[in-house]
Amino acid sequence: MSVEDNPGGLSPKAWGALLGFGSLVLFFLFVALDDPARGVLSAFSFFAIAMSVLVTWKSRNYGWYAPLIAGISLVHVIAIWLIPWQWRSVPALMFLPVIIVEIWLIALAVSALDKGRG
Helix, strand or coil: CCCCCCHHHCCHHHHHHHHHHHHHHHHHHHHHCCCHHHHHHHHHHHHHHHHHHHHCHHHCCCCCHHHHHHHHHHHHHHHHHHCCCCCCCCCHHHHHHHHHHHHHHHHHHHHHHHHHCC
């Protein structure tokens, strides 16, 4: 597997561990700030955006790629910060369909721009 297919040359298990660790760090940061609802949302948003980057890694060399990912990340940050989220204890699997759709939509946007470049 080349760097073109696998960023950083890490195994899928290592990437999974890094994404999980990054999500947990975000969650516990917000828990420490006494805002677990935003912690859950930021952790899942981080996971979805990071997975989208991994899925669309081959497009990283195009000039529009980094601004697109930065813009998507900024929209997430603004939504998490400005919308008053209420804490409800729900199983994490309830978020899975939303995360899958989000990863798919981001990958679809990258794919559309990738096809439109030529």
